[in-house]
Amino acid sequence: MTLRCKHRHTIDEHPACFANNDLAERRYVKDTGKPWYTYPGYKIGYLDIETSGLIGEKDYILTWCIKEKGGEIFSDKITKRDISTYRLDKRIVKTLIDKLCEFRIIVTYYGTKFDIPFLRTRALKFGITFPTYGHIYTWDLYYTVRSKLSLTRNTLERACALLGIEGKTHVDLNVWQLAALGDEKSLKEVLTHNEYDVIILEELHDRLSFTRKWIKSSI
Ligand SMILES: [Zn+2]
Incomplete structure (x- = not known):
């Protein structure tokens, strides 16, 4: 329809x-x-990934989450086995792209500059087909925050602090390091942090609805 x-x-x-x-x-x-966004082919998802570093060419994805607007959170995380067999994030890049393709609109925070290029780089490295231009729209709240608010830093954390949105967690640097080595407990903590980020991203999106403007860029 x-x-x-x-x-x-x-x-x-x-x-x-x-x-x-x-x-x-x-x-x-x-x-x-x-x-309308619950109709097949029209779903809105809130995407966030956690990575071992900032560069897709050499770093890899530890966890990913997509929260369906008003619905559940889908996620995956790298395993000790993925790392010990040197396949790294190949499996979870595939599961992420499969899930991503179910959405029409993807909302991120700085995703057009970080999450999406990082994921595209990983997908190309592994020869995994990435959604073609025009298939999925992105909506990057970073640009909304930067242009509509006046904050000390244009981070998700500062925007949420201003609006009283709670849930932003902090992960210790040691935990990041162990997670990147496949430590299960640390990966769980990173995933929890990742889940909270998509929850607060949805809240932020709803709270900023007065400024809502479609940014028609596609991935
Ligand atoms: Zn119209």
Whole structure:
């Protein structure tokens, strides 16, 4: 089914209408009592990855989380076996991309500069097909925060502190180091941190809805 905005345009033609929830007579919402973003092919997901470092060419993904808007969190984490067999994040890059393809819109914080290029680099390295341009839209809240707020630093942490959004956890540097070596307890802690980040990302997105503007860039 193709959903249409109040001007009878598609999500590709009038993304801003979808961002503002201006759908045709709100018919699709009324009929089922469900918002448009729960329709197959229209899902919104909040993405965040945790990595062993900042450079996709040499570092690797430790955990990933995608939270479906208003729904559950999907995740995966690297294992000791992935590391000891030198396959590193190949398996979880695949599971992440498979899950990513179920979403139409991916919301991140600085994801267009970090998470997405990092993931693309890992996928290319392993010969895993990455979603083609135009398939998934991204919505990077970093740019919203940077342009609409005045903070000491334009981080997810500062934005959440301003709005009283709780849940940002801190992971000790030693824990990061052990997680990158496959230590199960440390990886669990990193994953918990990752889960909280997508939860607060969704909250931040909802709180900043007054500034909501579709950034029509695709991955
Ligand atoms: Zn429209």
